[in-house]
Structures are given as structure tokens and as C-alpha cells.
Amino acid sequence: MSRTAILAGCAELPSGDGDDDAVVPALRELGFSVSWAAWDSDADFASADAVVLRATWDYASRRAEFLDWCESVPALYNPAGVVRWNTDKSYLAELLDAGLAVVPTALVSPGDTARFPSSDFVVKPSVGAGSRGAARFAAGADASSHVAALHAEGQTALIQPYQSSVDTEGELALVYLGGIYSHAFAKSAMLGSTMDDSGLFLSEKLAPAEPPAAAVALAEDVLDAASALLGILRAELLYARVDLVPGADGKPLLLELELTEPSLGFRQTDPAAAMRFASAVRQQLA
Numbered sequence: 001m002s003r004t005a006i007l008a009g010c011a012e013l014p015s016g017d018g019d020d021d022a023v024v025p026a027l028r029e030l031g032f033s034v035s036w037a038a039w040d041s042d043a044d045f046a047s048a049d050a051v052v053l054r055a056t057w058d059y060a061s062r063r064a065e066f067l068d069w070c071e072s073v074p075a076l077y078n079p080a081g082v083v084r085w086n087t088d089k090s091y092l093a094e095l096l097d098a099g100l101a102v103v104p105t106a107l108v109s110p111g112d113t114a115r116f117p118s119s120d121f122v123v124k125p126s127v128g129a130g131s132r133g134a135a136r137f138a139a140g141a142d143a144s145s146h147v148a149a150l151h152a153e154g155q156t157a158l159i160q161p162y163q164s165s166v167d168t169e170g171e172l173a174l175v176y177l178g179g180i181y182s183h184a185f186a187k188s189a190m191l192g193s194t195m196d197d198s199g200l201f202l203s204e205k206l207a208p209a210e211p212p213a214a215a216v217a218l219a220e221d222v223l224d225a226a227s228a229l230l231g232i233l234r235a236e237l238l239y240a241r242v243d244l245v246p247g248a249d250g251k252p253l254l255l256e257l258e259l260t261e262p263s264l265g266f267r268q269t270d271p272a273a274a275m276r277f278a279s280a281v282r283q284q285l286a
């Protein structure tokens, strides 16, 4: 049976940054005709059997337009409702309320006054990707103007204590395909690194990693809690990436749950991961 899959990128990177290259032949082996297209292009998304968000990194500045487009695509993965929830980092507060170990997060909406932590801290937009708009401040610094700049764009500001373990140990990203653990990779510290040539994201240094048991346990809890909040089964998430950092006590904390357009680290893991991804796409259509 021949089916069509479109991998969605953006105008600057219409066929991604290379991370997903191995996914294309894997999908073809499973019977898909595969193409890439920028999400805001005139490709025939309506008749594709699967439209898979992979590199739509420019949505942050046009989220409403992006979400409208998501709603218009009949077979979108992850689905539009998941994308709506996940493209605003306010979901971190919901996961915190659900009892999960999350990096302490204060949300400051336009009109509200920010209070800054007494340690080093980060201010970032609640809608953002690729580290854009995220800045690190020293303890005691006045970050009001950064908050004001985010508010002027209509953004809610997120304030978190800076997790200094990011500098020494980096982030751990656990990848789930169809709700099942697939692989993990490590990411070195981002803030202070350089912007990618495309200007869409900070360059990342990635390496394969074996997650400790505590990290896997937290990632599992995060997926269960997110699915419950979304009212879906874990298996309905074609892909999920759980980004963890060690807290001050060494125990993992959730920094971000990526359900929209995360790099999945296919170049940092075993070659079979691309086939697991393609198989998970088939599972969604079954």
C-alpha cells in the first residue's frame, strides 16, 4: 500500500538540519512516499496520510498562525491539541502541580511584576524555541528590562533559577517513540554558545548517553502526567523528548518536555532508531 508522508520544516530549513535524514529511507522501506516541505508552503498537506512536524522552528513568533495551520492538517503528528499545549512552556507549571520534579518555574504575565531569585537565574519567553529570547542573569541582577521586552511582544516571561549542573553535566534528552523509550543523548550548555548559521537555534553539542535509572523514572512519570493532562494515551504521541538537568542535590529535574519539533538525535544513536520512528508512524495510522 502506498502512502504519503510529509516531513514539515520551515522556510529557512525546509528539509531540516540533517538530524532526520535517516528517517526518510526508513519511511520509504515501510511503503511511504516521503517529501519535505516548509509548513507555510503550499504543499498538499490536506491529502497526505501523515504530516510529521520535524523542523518547524520559526513558529514562536507566529504561534497563532502556526496553530491555525496545525488545526487545518487532517493527519498531523503530533496532533494539533498536543502542539497547542506544548508550545507554551506554561505547561511546566501544570506538571509541577501534578507533583513532578520540575525546575522551579515562575510565570510572569504582561502587567505582572517580576521577582527575581537570589541565585543566578534565567529569563525566557513562555513561547520560544531554539533558546531564542533566553538569557542568564547573575544573582541580584535586575532583569526587568528583559522581562519588559518579552511583555512588549505579548509574551509571558518564565523565570527559573539557573541550574549550574547544565555547565558541568549538560542536559539529558530522553526520546520516546509511540510512547515507548527509544534512546537518549546528552546536550552541552546552551546559553553562551553561538547561534547556528540559520539564526534559528543555538548550536548544540550532542553526544550519545545512557540515562541513569532516576532519569528514566522521571521521564516515564512526565509522559504519564502529560498524557493524562492531554486526555490521550502515551501511544498517541508519535515522538516525545524529555529534557532533564540534575538539580542541586543531583536528582534529575524536568527542564522541558518537547512534543512539537524536537531534534531526536538520530545521528547520536543506533541506526535502528530511524526504523523505530518509521514504525511508530505506521502505528499512528493503523
Ligand SMILES: Nc1ncnc2c1ncn2[C@@H]1O[C@H](COP(=O)(O)OP(=O)(O)O)[C@@H](O)[C@H]1O
Residues within 6 Å of the ligand: 103, 122, 124, 128, 129, 130, 131, 132, 134, 160, 161, 162, 163, 164, 166, 171, 188, 189, 190, 191, 243, 255, 256
Ligand atoms: N533554568 C535553567 N538553568 C540552566 N540553563 C537553562 C535554564 N533554562 C534554560 N537553560 C538553557 O537554555 C536552553 C534553552 O532553554 P529551554 O527551556 O530548553 O527552551 P528552548 O529549547 O525551547 O528554547 C536550554 O537548553 C539550557 O541550556
Ligand SMILES: [Mg+2]
Residues within 6 Å of the ligand: 131, 243, 256
Ligand atoms: Mg530546550
